[in-house]
Amino acid sequence: MKTADIKGILRENTGGKSAAIVRKNDKIPAVIYGESGTQHVEVDYLPISKLIHSPDLYLININTGEKTTRVIIQDAQFHPVTDKILHVDFLEAAVGKKAVLDIPVVVTGKSIGVLNGGMLVVKMRRLKVRGIPAEMPEQIEVDISKLEIGKSIKVGDIKGFEFLDPDNAVIARVKTARTMEEIIGEVEEEVVEGEEGEEKAEGEEGAEGESSEAEASASTAAENA
Known part of the structure; x- marks a missing residue:
């Protein structure tokens, strides 16, 4: 340190x-x-x-x-x-007494998942560790070279430290990158939803207009009577 x-x-x-x-x-x-x-x-x-x-x-x-x-x-x-x-x-x-430290996380290596088109997501930048300060490293290195798409490295996977973070807390993971087809599909869905909303609004406006005309006719008929 x-x-x-x-x-x-x-x-x-x-x-x-x-x-x-x-x-x-x-x-x-x-x-x-x-x-x-x-x-x-x-x-x-x-x-x-x-x-x-x-x-x-x-x-x-x-x-x-x-x-x-x-x-x-x-x-x-x-x-x-x-x-x-x-x-x-x-x-x-x-000297010789333990303390709680927030030690920085440094990701090392090139993930297999990233090389295959995945996207790396680092969830934790520091880890809470209990130990003797003079014996603690400046940073904790996390090797992601074997990390595949859909897989993650959790706190419990790192050995040699007394962590206070939950063992199942995710440090880093590789997720599937969105394809161009998925992005286009999402855009098309938004466009369709927008058109449906406009048609619905136009229909409501037409119905309101017809209702107003009917009310006006009824009122005129009542006056003539």
Whole structure:
């Protein structure tokens, strides 16, 4: 797994007002959760933003001057409009202790099904794994070279990890690509349905016209009587 080093500053004051001041200084308020308790820190915005938006998984060394704590990103909160990072929760990656990680999935190989005209559909881009962070890979490779049309690779097919996702969850599958005849058939059905709708509408308009004329004639006859 990749590692990154960032600087942090311990925060003595917490709360909404303090966090707002931190953000104005282009930093992010954060909390480190560990076995010995919690640490409130502030970290520079840009380095953390790059790590959060990276497709890779990182072990992060946060140096607060007093000590360096190895952590993983557990959660991040974003502004609902600007999507700017508002707060980050770090989880201490204690030596020998397991943690839950979202590890990226990388599909490798050329599927037999795709070579035969099928279409590859990747359903899961990350897998939830429980393990010791330092021993986890940067990504989980899923070989699709033997994947045929109509077949799929599920979480239970991948060995060597303690997954928290259901075994029957589909990671990737190859489906039959639509033929030109099927596409033309769908278009023709839509055209026929449209024509039937127009004919029905015209019939209803004609019936309404005849009904109106009949009502008018009846009214005139009543007046003459």
